[in-house]
Amino acid sequence: MLLGCWSRFYFSFGELLGCWGSLLGVVEARGLVKEYVDCRGLLRRVCRRVRALDGLSFGVEGGEVYGLLGPNGSGKTTTVKILSTLLLPDSGDAFVDGFSVVRDPIRVRERIGVMLSVERGFFWKLTGYENLKYFGLLYGLSGGELEERIREVSDLLGLRELGVLERMFEDMSMGMKARLGLARALLKDPRVLLLDEPTLGLDPPSARRIREVLREQARRGKAVLITTHNMFEAEIVCDRVGFIARGRIVAEGSPRDLKLRVRDRVALVFSLAGESWSLELLADRLRRGYGVEASISQGGDQRVLRALAYPEAEGRVVGLVLREAERFNVKIVGFRVEEPSLEDVFIAVTGGGGDSGAS
Amino acid sequence: MIAGLVKAELLLRYWWFKNNKSFLAVSLLWPYVMVVTVLALGLAYGSLEVYKARLGVVDPLVYLFSASAVAFTTVNVIDYTVSVATWHRWIGTLQYVSLAPVRLGVYVVVSGLASSLLSAGITWASVAPAIAILSGPEGLARFAILALAVVAGMIPLVAIGCIAAMATLALKEEGNVIGFLMPLLLLLSGVFYPVEVLPWVLRLMSNLTPSYYVVEASKIVNALNVEAGFKVYLVIYALALLAVLYNLLGFYFAVWAESRVKSRGVIE
Numbered sequence: 001m002l003l004g005c006w007s008r009f010y011f012s013f014g015e016l017l018g019c020w021g022s023l024l025g026v027v028e029a030r031g032l033v034k035e036y037v038d039c040r041g042l043l044r045r046v047c048r049r050v051r052a053l054d055g056l057s058f059g060v061e062g063g064e065v066y067g068l069l070g071p072n073g074s075g076k077t078t079t080v081k082i083l084s085t086l087l088l089p090d091s092g093d094a095f096v097d098g099f100s101v102v103r104d105p106i107r108v109r110e111r112i113g114v115m116l117s118v119e120r121g122f123f124w125k126l127t128g129y130e131n132l133k134y135f136g137l138l139y140g141l142s143g144g145e146l147e148e149r150i151r152e153v154s155d156l157l158g159l160r161e162l163g164v165l166e167r168m169f170e171d172m173s174m175g176m177k178a179r180l181g182l183a184r185a186l187l188k189d190p191r192v193l194l195l196d197e198p199t200l201g202l203d204p205p206s207a208r209r210i211r212e213v214l215r216e217q218a219r220r221g222k223a224v225l226i227t228t229h230n231m232f233e234a235e236i237v238c239d240r241v242g243f244i245a246r247g248r249i250v251a252e253g254s255p256r257d258l259k260l261r262v263r264d265r266v267a268l269v270f271s272l273a274g275e276s277w278s279l280e281l282l283a284d285r286l287r288r289g290y291g292v293e294a295s296i297s298q299g300g301d302q303r304v305l306r307a308l309a310y311p312e313a314e315g316r317v318v319g320l321v322l323r324e325a326e327r328f329n330v331k332i333v334g335f336r337v338e339e340p341s342l343e344d345v346f347i348a349v350t351g352g353g354g355d356s357g358a359s
Numbered sequence: 360m361i362a363g364l365v366k367a368e369l370l371l372r373y374w375w376f377k378n379n380k381s382f383l384a385v386s387l388l389w390p391y392v393m394v395v396t397v398l399a400l401g402l403a404y405g406s407l408e409v410y411k412a413r414l415g416v417v418d419p420l421v422y423l424f425s426a427s428a429v430a431f432t433t434v435n436v437i438d439y440t441v442s443v444a445t446w447h448r449w450i451g452t453l454q455y456v457s458l459a460p461v462r463l464g465v466y467v468v469v470s471g472l473a474s475s476l477l478s479a480g481i482t483w484a485s486v487a488p489a490i491a492i493l494s495g496p497e498g499l500a501r502f503a504i505l506a507l508a509v510v511a512g513m514i515p516l517v518a519i520g521c522i523a524a525m526a527t528l529a530l531k532e533e534g535n536v537i538g539f540l541m542p543l544l545l546l547l548s549g550v551f552y553p554v555e556v557l558p559w560v561l562r563l564m565s566n567l568t569p570s571y572y573v574v575e576a577s578k579i580v581n582a583l584n585v586e587a588g589f590k591v592y593l594v595i596y597a598l599a600l601l602a603v604l605y606n607l608l609g610f611y612f613a614v615w616a617e618s619r620v621k622s623r624g625v626i627e
Binding site: 036078081084085086087088090106109110112114116117119120121122123124125126127130133134135137138139140141142168184 | 360363364366367370371374375378379450451452454455456457458459460461462618621622624
C-alpha cells in the first residue's frame, strides 16, 4: 500500500498526503477550538463569546464506529460540522483520509457521507427517488452508476418495501426521512460516515435498522462517527466512545473498558415529579453541596435522577436525596438500584454537570 | 463535475414544476397579468399614441409584451440566484448542497443560471402565442433574437446575483435583498420609463445595469433595419464588458464570503 502511495506522488502531492493519512487514521481531530459570538438586543447590543470547542482531539479508525457522547450544547454538532467542512475552526485542524478540512475541503467532501438532521434537508415537493437522484448528481455520480447506487442503498435500507422512493418527502414519517437521510450519506459509498444523532426521535424498528446498517458499514472497513446522547445506543453500536463536555474529550475508550471505571459503585435511580427547574436545582445542590455525582435525565416518560455511590455510602446518599428533594419540593415516585451503565461513567467523569451552554 | 451540477439543477427545477402544477400555471399567466396592469395604468394617464412616440417603438403592444418578458426574465436571474442561498437555508438543504465538491460560489452561479434559463423558457413560451397573434412570424423571429440577448445578459447578471446571495449569507440575515433590488433594477432597465427622464445618478447606474442593455436591444429589434443591426452589436459588446467586470468582482467576493460564512457557522 505504501508503494502505491509513493507511486501517486508523481501525480499529486495532495493524493500522497491522503494515502499517508489512510495509513495513520481515517479521521483525526487535533486541538479544535471554536467560539461563537452570541449577540442580543437591538439598541443596546450585548455580545458574549461562547466556546463550543476547547482543544478537542480524537481519532477514528477505518472499520470502527466511534460515538461522540455528550449532553446538548457540549459541542457534538459543531465537531461534525467542522469535519464536514461546513464550519471552519478558529484554531486546530482536522483530517479526513489525510486531507485537511481547512486547506483541502473539496477533497474531504469527496470522501465523506453526512447526515445532519433527520427532519429536514430534502426537497419537500420531490419524491424520495428524485431527491436521491438530485443529490447523487450533485455529489458527482451519474448515469448507470448513480442508478445502481440508488438501487443498492434502497435495498440496504428497505426504502422499496416502505414506498419511500415514490413518496413525496413532505408525506414521509420520521423513520422514512431518517432512512432516506442515511441513504443519501451512503450514496457515493464514502470511506467516512459522519452522522449527527441519526436515530433521534425515531420509532424502534427504524432506529434498529439504522444501527444495523452502521455496524455493517464498519464491518466493510468504513470509519463511522456518530454523535448521540443515547447511552444505550452507544453501548450497542459503538466500538469506542468519547465523552465530550465543555468542548473537549473528557474520557475515551470502549464502552466495556469505560464501564470498568465505575464497577465498584452502584447507580441509585430516583424517578421524580416536579418542576423542571427544581429538578435541576436539586441535582446541582447534591453535586455542589455534598459532592454527590448526580445528573437528571429522561427515563421513558419520567425524569430521573441518577446518583453514583459506593455500596458503603448508599444509605447516606439516599438520605441526602430524600432530604434535599423535600427542600426543593420535588416528589420521589420511584427508586431502584442498578448496575452502572455508560451514562454513569459520564456522570462520574464530569461530576454530573456536563452541560456547557454552548450552541 | 459542472455538467453534473447543471443537470442536477435543471432536473430539480423540472421536478419542482412537475410536482407543483399550480406554480407552473401562475408562471405561465403572470406576463399577461403584468401587461394588462401596465397597460391599464398607462391608458389612465394618456393614449397609446403618446406612449409610442415617447418610447419610439412601432407597435407599443408587442413592445410591451416582449419588453416585459425580457425585463422580467433578466431581473429574475438575480432573483433566482440570490434566492438559491435563502431558499436552501429555509428548507434545510443548504448544508447538503454545500457538501458538493465545488466552491459554494460556483454552486450558487450554476444553480441560479439553470433556474433562470428554465424560468425564462417558461416565460417565453407563455408570451410567444400573444406575439404570434399580434405581429405574426416576423414578430416571433424578432422575439427569438431578443431571447438570445437575454441569455447574453444573464452572464453579468448572475454574477451580481452571486454577490448578493453570498452577501445575504455572510451577513447572516434573511433580509429581503430582492425586495430592494427588483424595483430598482426594473427602474434602471428603462422598460417602463425612458432612462433619459431619470436623474443623472440613476442614468449613470442604468449604464452599469445589464438589463438596461437587454431592454435597449428589445427596442432596436422592434425597429429592425441595417442601422439597428449595428446597434445590436454595440449592446452585445457592452454586455460582454459588464460580464467580465461583474464576474471578476463576483469571483473574489464569493471566495471571501465563503470563508466568512464558514467561520460564522451560517450553513445550517
